[in-house]
Structures are given as structure tokens and as C-alpha cells.
Amino acid sequence: MISDAVVELSRWQFAVTSLYHFLFVPLTIGLSVLLAIMESTYVLTGREIYKDMTLFWGKLFGINFALGVTTGLTMEFQFGMNWSYFSHYVGDVFGAPLAIEGLMAFFMESTFVGLFFFGWDKLTKGQHLTITWLVALGSNLSALWILVANGWMQNPVGAEFNYETMRMEVTSFAALIFNPAAQVKFVHTVAAGYTTASAFVLGISAYYMLKGRDAAFSQRSYTIAAGFGLASVLAVIVLGDESGYTDGEVQKAKLAAIEAEWHTEEAPAAFTVIGLPDQEAMKTHYAVKIPWVLGLIGTRSIDTPVIGLTEILANNRVHIHNGIKAYGLLQQLREGNREETVIAEFESLKKDLGYGLLLKRYTENVVDATDEQIELAIKNSIPQVAPLFWTFRVMVVSGFIMLIVFVIAVVASSIRKSRNDWILKLSLYTMPLPWIACETGWFVAEFGRQPWSIAEVLPTFLSASSLSEWDIILSLSGYVFFYTIFLVIEMFLMLKYIKLGPSSLHRRRYHFEMDQRG
Amino acid sequence: MIFDYETLRIIWWAFLGVLIIGFAILGGYDLGVGVLLPFLGKNDEERRVIINSIGSTWEGNQVWFVMAGGALFAAWPTVYAVSFSSFYFALLLALFAMFLRPLGFDYRSKLAVPAWRENWDRALFVGAFVPALVLGIAFGNLLKGIPFHFEDNMRIVYFGSFMGLLNPFALLAGLISLSMFIMHGAVYLQIKTIGNINERAKKCVIIFTIATLVLFGLAGVWIITLDGYHISSEIFPNAASNPIAKFVKREPGLWLDNYGHLPGLWAVPASAFIGGGLTLLLSRFDKPGSAFIFSCITIASIILTAACSMFPFLIPSSISFNSSLTVWDSSSSIKTLNVMFWVTVIFLPLIMVYTSWVFRVFRGKVTVEHIRKNNHTLY
Numbered sequence: 001m002i003s004d005a006v007v008e009l010s011r012w013q014f015a016v017t018s019l020y021h022f023l024f025v026p027l028t029i030g031l032s033v034l035l036a037i038m039e040s041t042y043v044l045t046g047r048e049i050y051k052d053m054t055l056f057w058g059k060l061f062g063i064n065f066a067l068g069v070t071t072g073l074t075m076e077f078q079f080g081m082n083w084s085y086f087s088h089y090v091g092d093v094f095g096a097p098l099a100i101e102g103l104m105a106f107f108m109e110s111t112f113v114g115l116f117f118f119g120w121d122k123l124t125k126g127q128h129l130t131i132t133w134l135v136a137l138g139s140n141l142s143a144l145w146i147l148v149a150n151g152w153m154q155n156p157v158g159a160e161f162n163y164e165t166m167r168m169e170v171t172s173f174a175a176l177i178f179n180p181a182a183q184v185k186f187v188h189t190v191a192a193g194y195t196t197a198s199a200f201v202l203g204i205s206a207y208y209m210l211k212g213r214d215a216a217f218s219q220r221s222y223t224i225a226a227g228f229g230l231a232s233v234l235a236v237i238v239l240g241d242e243s244g245y246t247d248g249e250v251q252k253a254k255l256a257a258i259e260a261e262w263h264t265e266e267a268p269a270a271f272t273v274i275g276l277p278d279q280e281a282m283k284t285h286y287a288v289k290i291p292w293v294l295g296l297i298g299t300r301s302i303d304t305p306v307i308g309l310t311e312i313l314a315n316n317r318v319h320i321h322n323g324i325k326a327y328g329l330l331q332q333l334r335e336g337n338r339e340e341t342v343i344a345e346f347e348s349l350k351k352d353l354g355y356g357l358l359l360k361r362y363t364e365n366v367v368d369a370t371d372e373q374i375e376l377a378i379k380n381s382i383p384q385v386a387p388l389f390w391t392f393r394v395m396v397v398s399g400f401i402m403l404i405v406f407v408i409a410v411v412a413s414s415i416r417k418s419r420n421d422w423i424l425k426l427s428l429y430t431m432p433l434p435w436i437a438c439e440t441g442w443f444v445a446e447f448g449r450q451p452w453s454i455a456e457v458l459p460t461f462l463s464a465s466s467l468s469e470w471d472i473i474l475s476l477s478g479y480v481f482f483y484t485i486f487l488v489i490e491m492f493l494m495l496k497y498i499k500l501g502p503s504s505l506h507r508r509r510y511h512f513e514m515d516q517r518g
Numbered sequence: 519m520i521f522d523y524e525t526l527r528i529i530w531w532a533f534l535g536v537l538i539i540g541f542a543i544l545g546g547y548d549l550g551v552g553v554l555l556p557f558l559g560k561n562d563e564e565r566r567v568i569i570n571s572i573g574s575t576w577e578g579n580q581v582w583f584v585m586a587g588g589a590l591f592a593a594w595p596t597v598y599a600v601s602f603s604s605f606y607f608a609l610l611l612a613l614f615a616m617f618l619r620p621l622g623f624d625y626r627s628k629l630a631v632p633a634w635r636e637n638w639d640r641a642l643f644v645g646a647f648v649p650a651l652v653l654g655i656a657f658g659n660l661l662k663g664i665p666f667h668f669e670d671n672m673r674i675v676y677f678g679s680f681m682g683l684l685n686p687f688a689l690l691a692g693l694i695s696l697s698m699f700i701m702h703g704a705v706y707l708q709i710k711t712i713g714n715i716n717e718r719a720k721k722c723v724i725i726f727t728i729a730t731l732v733l734f735g736l737a738g739v740w741i742i743t744l745d746g747y748h749i750s751s752e753i754f755p756n757a758a759s760n761p762i763a764k765f766v767k768r769e770p771g772l773w774l775d776n777y778g779h780l781p782g783l784w785a786v787p788a789s790a791f792i793g794g795g796l797t798l799l800l801s802r803f804d805k806p807g808s809a810f811i812f813s814c815i816t817i818a819s820i821i822l823t824a825a826c827s828m829f830p831f832l833i834p835s836s837i838s839f840n841s842s843l844t845v846w847d848s849s850s851s852i853k854t855l856n857v858m859f860w861v862t863v864i865f866l867p868l869i870m871v872y873t874s875w876v877f878r879v880f881r882g883k884v885t886v887e888h889i890r891k892n893n894h895t896l897y
Contacts, residue, residue: 080603096592101588114880165851173853
């Protein structure tokens with residue numbers, strides 16, 4: 001039997017490596033677009049300073065990009081290495097968008113990124129600009145296909161279980177691609193990337209302005225970042241709300257857990273701003289609520305109720321009992337029984353097969369599960385509320401602070417007089433916020449799906465490879481060891497180049513080069 | 519147009535081959551160049567010449583590797599699951615080594631401190647040497663069969679160990695891949711450089727082409743007595759993918775079975791030797807461009823030789839023969855294979871077109887003068 005420890009360690013490893021990977025991804029996605037905008041300005045106006053901006057922010061882009069590529073490789077290996085049952089069970093569906101990502105996006109991004117760095121004097125202005133846009137397009141399309149894959153984990157449409165092959169298989173590619181969960185996630189995520197890159201450029205430009213260095217360079221960078229950032233953060237917030245709406249439709253347990261909605265309330269439900277969720281007692285202590293808001297976000301109506309966790313648990317009880325039956329029928333089918341009645345009954349119950357598999361954690365033979373085991377499976381069929389409740393609020397608060405910062409930054413960059421040190425300091429010190437929001441956002445998305453790796457289809461517990469505890473302790477230690485060293489090196493180089501600023505381009509017209517001459 | 523399942527399976531077997539060979543040819547010379555870096559570059563400037571000979575294109579080349587993994591996941595999910603989880607520590611080792619490549623290329627010349635650069639040079643060597651060796655070892659183990667079987671509900675259980683992967687035949691396969699990548703990288707450096715590095719590369723071409731052919735010949739002799747696998751029950755090439763519904767036997771020499779049935783296949787290993795011979799000759803007479811074409815042919819032929827031996831097997835199981843994964847029983851559904859076929863047919867040629875264009879833009883020699891002139895922008 002699979003051990004709890006192996007599954008827990010595999011989950012930790014996935015969490016560590018994917019959250020680490022996502023420290024670099026949003027900056028790549030956003031900065032590639034910002035570089036394309038800067039270079040377009042250069043080509044349109046012919047002013048060298050915009051080329052310098054593309055080159056300098058491009059250098060920082062490169063330092064970040066290297067680690068994004070490095071850690072992305074882990075992600076692709078990891079499904080097969082640590083989640084081999086997952087790979088077998090859903091590879092027919094989940095593998096396709098990942099492969100399309102490679103063919104359509106990753107090839108393009110990686111092939112042209114060399115030209116972006118080294119093609120300046122080998123290409124015409126127009127050609128180089130096209131390349132920069134293609135790198136940006138590549139990294140954005142990359143996000144699209146990865147999120148189609150992830151969206152399917154949240155809302156597995158267009159696929160069906162096949163008892164002959166013992167796995168999920170595609171029934172409709174259109175449903176997979178136009179999965180509402182995926183579409184919303186894509187826009188929310190790339191807009192978060194744009195926001196991250198804008199906050200990065202904004203903060204660093206503010207630092208130069210505070211130091212009184214390279215005014216023309218930093219003011220222009222600041223202005224572009226402020227405008228682009230404001231548009232992006234608005235998109236993130238609007239699409240985040242859209243996410244809440246799709247969650248309400250397809251991932252009721254996640255939404256209810258985020259909101260600590262223990263019981264279905266009369267519509268329109270109130271939104272719990274803050275409180276202390278208590279999973280055992282199924283209530284939130286010291287809850288501060290705003291009436292109506294949750295109902296409006298979750299259902300876009302005032303008369304549809306948002307379903308609460310108690311009712312979800314009650315539904316899951318039914319699903320689990322059906323799942324046990326489905327599992328029993330599956331065993332007969334796997335043993336070669338092809339009686340029509342068995343097939344027909346299995347087909348009618350198979351959508352609950354995943355719920356039957358939940359019991360695999362407590363008993364080998366599912367069909368002989370005791371009442372106690374069934375109760376345990378029901379109790380653990382919803383995610384832990386408190387971690388979701390808090391991370392979600394951290395994400396949202398970060399988002400709204402960023403909105404305020406960008407609004408102020410846009411005002412400051414359009415009205416020269418209003419530019420004060422405190423605004424610049426605000427821009428600088430709020431720089432970590434987009435990363436905090438991105439990381440907590442992914443935590444909400446993935447932790448909120450538990451106990452499933454594929455919602456209502458495949459439990460996380462079953463998905464892991466049959467490795468030993470020590471195998472994973474060793475690999476996880478290896479990842480932590482290398483990733484820590486890499487982060488130290490990356491931050492060291494990044495800070496060094498940030499401090500040098502555009503002087504690192506050796507164009508003989510920036511701050512530190514003046515010092516040398518003077 | 520919709521193909522039948524059998525045809526699609528064969529097409530996807532071929533696509534996987536194309537991607538693996540694509541990586542061996544494009545990523546292969548990058549790995550070879552990485553291994554040669556400390557030996558052919560005697561000072562910082564020479565090493566920068568070597569690094570920059572691949573610096574602007576290696577990133578795209580490596581995607582062939584990622585893509586082979588992605589195609590495996592999409593078209594052969596069970597093969598992906600079994601191979602990646604069974605080769606756990608071997609892949610981890612290759613992965614950790616490959617971490618060093620993007621960082622080595624991008625970070626190395628961003629500081630002018632000698633110790634910093636020397637350490638990144640070591641990292642670039644390790645990042646090339648380890649995967650070049652380990653990937654060959656993995657392929658050697660595929661020919662041997664790996665100790666896995668399916669439990670209840672198709673759970674994959676692996677009974678081997680990391681040390682078990684380091685058996686003599688697999689190590690020989692590792693040395694073949696290492697030496698063919700070095701051969702290929704040396705030919706590439708002969709094209710891209712002048713003077714000292716060019717001379718040194720030329721010597722390496724001789725050593726490593728001969729080594730590759732000798733080792734490959736040795737593996738060919740070994741294969742006669744090595745246990746091979748054969749499906750002994752009826753084959754249903756259009757059936758649903760269920761890898762535990764057949765009977766498989768294992769006997770010495772069965773890997774030569776396909777060559778017995780189709781003698782024309784002997785042309786494949788033969789072309790490895792002919793290609794290698796021509797690589798040697800053309801490199802000797804300073805025609806590295808043509809030599810490169812033949813080292814590509816050599817590499818492709820070596821990989822195809824193994825593929826033709828194994829067909830239709832993808833991963834034989836050495837402890838539960840009947841659980842072996844074959845072309846007929848471990849693919850994705852017909853629908854996925856079909857859709858992915860069209861995606862590949864559209865995008866793969868497009869990739870080849872723009873990749874060729876990028877190579878054209880970066881054609882020409884990399885010299886010490888070029889490095890000096892672009893001191894602050896090059897790797």
C-alpha cells in the first residue's frame with residue numbers, strides 16, 4: 001500500500017519546485033512584453049534611449065530567464081518521476097496541451113531568445129523587433145497551454161474513463177481547450193505576470209530616481225511601467241473576480257473553503273472579510289461579514305445560494321457510496337467480465353469512480369470499506385479551510401495595494417509636480433507584493449483542489465509514484481540545496497546589475513561612466 | 519483524414535524517433551562542445567570562443583530534448599510514466615547537471631572575476647558530460663529491459679536500484695553516446711573556429727569518431743548474446759492500449775530478429791560505419807561542413823539501429839515479460855494520437871524552417887577578435 005509519508009513528501013517536493021519555478025515565470029511573461037513595447041517605441045521614434053532601455057531591462061530579463069528555464073525542466077520531468085500513476089491515468093488528456101506547448105510556444109521562445117540577445121547587429125531594426133515580439137508571444141502562448149493543462153486538473157471536461165485501458169481518455173479536444181476554468185486562469189495569470197514585471201521596472205526605476213541617477217532613462221521606464229502596470233493590475237482583479245465566478249460553477253468546494261462558508265446561507269450570501277476558521281467545529285470565530293458580496297461574486301445573482309461545506313460533504317457521501325459500487329463493477333470488468341448489465345451499470349456510475357478511489361487511502365479493497373473508513377473519506381473530501389482562507393486574503397490584499405500604487409504612479413508620472421520621494425519609496429518598497437500574490441494565488445488554486453489531483457477524478461494520494469520515503473527525501477534535499485545556491489547567485493547578479501543600472505551597457509553616457517570620465 | 523490506430527501508432531513511434539534524433543543531432547553537438555570546453559580552450563578568451571560558438575542557439579536545441587519528453591507524455595503516457603519513475607536517480611542526476619547549463623551560459627561572463635568564470639566553466643563541463651553519459655546509460659537499460667511490473671489498477675512498481683542501472687552493457691551504451699556527442703561537437707567546433715581551437719578540434723574528431731565506431735561495433739557483437747524480447751502471442755495492433763494482455767518471451771539474440779526478417783535493415787548499422795568513416799575523412803581534409811552532415815548521419819544511424827532491434831518494444835520488463843510496453847499496447851487513445859499528429863505536422867516543419875533561419879543568421883566563424891569587440895554583450 002502507498003504510504004502517507006511518500007505522498008506528503010511528493011507533495012512537498014512539487015510545491016517547493018513549482019512555487020520556486022513561479023518566482024521567475026511571471027517576470028519572464030511580463031518583461032518580455034514590456035521589452036517588446038520599449039523596442040517598438042525605439043523603432044517608431046528612432047531614439048536611442050529606448051534601445052538602451054530594451055538592452056538594460058533585457059539584461060535583467062536574461063538573468064531571470066536562465067533560472068526560469070532551469071527550473072522549468074524540473075516541472076516536465078517531475079510528472080513522470082514522482083507522479084507516475086497520474087501520468088499513466090491522465091496522460092492521454094493532460095499530456096497533449098503540454099506537448100502542444102512545446103511545439104507551438106517553447107520552441108519559438110527558446111529559438112528566438114538567442115537572436116534577441118545576440119542578433120542586434122545581424123538583423124535590421126524591423127527584424128529584431130519582430131523577434132522580440134515573437135519571444136513575448138512564445139512566453140505568453142506557453143502560459144496558455146500550461147494553463148489549459150492546469151485548468152483541466154481543476155475542471156476535467158472533455159474526457160472519460162476507459163475501463164479497458166484503466167485511464168482517462170479525451171472525448172472532446174474543443175472542450176479541453178475552451179474549458180472556462182482554463183480560459184479565465186490564463187488571462188488572470190498572464191495579467192499577473194504583466195503586473196509583476198511592471199512592479200519590477202517601476203520599483204527599480206524609482207530607486208534610480210531616488211538616487212538622482214540617469215533621469216531620462218529612469219523616468220521613461222517609470223512611466224511605461226506605471227501605465228502598463230495599472231492596466232494589468234485592473235485586468236488581474238477583474239479576472240480574479242471572474243475566477244471566483246467560474247469557481248462557483250465548477251469548484252464549489254474550493255470557493256466555499258476560501259470563504260469559510262460552512263453552511264449554505266440564504267441567498268445572497270455574505271462575504272466573510274476576516275475571522276478564525278475552525279474546521280472541527282465547522283464555524284468561523286470572530287467573523288466580520290459583508291452582506292450580499294459572496295453571493296454576487298459566486299453566482300452573479302441575488303437569488304442563487306452559494307453552496308456551503310456541510311452540504312458539499314453531504315453530497316460527497318452519496319458520491320462516495322456510488323463510487324464504491326463503481327469500483328466493484330470496475331474490478332469485475334478488469335477481471336474480464338463483459339456482461340452487458342455490468343458494463344451498463346458501470347457506465348452509469350463511473351463519474352463517481354474517483355470518489356471510490358478516495359477510499360484507497362484507507363483500505364486496499366475499497367468495496368469492503370468499513371463505515372469508519374467511509375466517514376474518514378467523507379471528512380477528508382474537502383480541503384483544509386484555514387490555509388486557503390488566509391492565503392486568499394493575502395493575495396487579494398496584495399492585489400489591491402498594487403492597484404493603489406499603480407494609480408499613484410500613473411498620476412506621478414503624468415503630473416511632474418506631484419512626484420515626491422514618498423511616492424518613489426512606495427514604488428520601491430512594494431516591489432515584493434506581486435510575487436507574494438502570485439505564490440499565494442497558486443497555493444489557493446492547487447491546495448483548494450485537494451484531496452484531488454484531478455478534481456473528482458483522481459485523488460492526489462493515488463497519483464504519486466511508488467517510490468520510497470528515502471528516495472524523495474534525497475531528491476527533495478537535492479532540489480532545496482541546488483535551488484538555494486542558485487537563488488543566492490541569481491540575486492547577487494541581479495542586485496549587481498540593478499546597482500550598475502544602464503551604465504552596465506557601456507554606452508558611455510550613463511551615471512557611473514560619467515564619474516570615470518570626470 | 520483519419521488514420522487507423524495501427525498507422526497512427528507507427529507514425530508516433532517514428533515521431534518519437536525524429537525528436538530523439540533531432541535532440542541527439544542538435545543538442546548533441548552542444549553537449550559535445552560542453553565536454554570539450556576545458557580541453558580545447560586554454561585561456562579565458564579561447565573558452566569564450568567555444569562557449570559563444572553555441573551560445574546563441576543552444577537554448578533552442580535543448581527544446582528538442584524537452585519536446586521528446588513532452589511527446590512521450592502525450593503519445594506514450596505509460597512509457598513516460600514507467601521510464602521516468604524507474605530511472606528516478608539517473609534522471610535526477612542528469613537534471614541536476616543540466617541545471618548548470620542555462621546558468622553557466624548566461625552568468626559566466628557577466629562578471630570578469632577569473633575564479634567565477636573558471637567555476638562556471640567546470641559547471642558547463644559537468645552539465646554536458648553527465649547528461650551525455652546518463653542518457654546513453656538509460657538507453658542501454660531499455661535494451662536490457664527494466665525490472666518493473668504493474669500492480670492492481672495498473673500501478674507501476676519498480677524493483678530495481680540506481681546501481682542496477684550501471685550494468686556493463688548499459689555503461690557501454692553510455693560511452694557510445696558520450697563519444698558520439700564529443701565527435702559531433704568536435705566537428706562543429708572545426709566549422710565554427712579557426713587557428714588553435716580548430717586544430718585541436720580536428721584531432722578530437724579522429725579520436726572520438728574511431729572510439730564511437732569501435733564501441734558501437736562492440737555493442738553489435740554483444741547484442742548477439744544479449745537477451746532480447748519477442749511477443750509470442752497474437753498481436754492486435756488496433757486494440758485499446760492494455761500492456762498486460764499479451765505474452766512475451768525472452769531469449770538471447772532476439773534483438774537481431776527484425777534484422778533476420780528484413781535483411782535490408784542491415785543498411786542502418788552499415789550507414790553508421792560509412793557515415794563515421796566519411797566524417798573522419800572529410801574532417802581530415804578540412805571539409806568540416808560536409809563532415810558534419812556525415813556525423814549527423816552516424817548519430818541518427820546508431821539510434822535507429824537500436825530502435826530497429828527493439829521494434830515493437832518500447833520498454834521491455836525484465837521481471838514480468840508480459841508487462842513489457844510495446845508500440846501496440848502503450849500509446850494514447852486514437853483520438854489523441856490523431857489530433858497530436860496534425861499539430862505536429864503543422865508545427866514541426868515550421869520549427870525546422872525558423873530554426874534553419876536562425877542558424878543562417880548566426881553562420882560564420884567565432885574568433886577571439888569577435889569576442890574582444892563584443893566583450894560586454896557576448897557570453
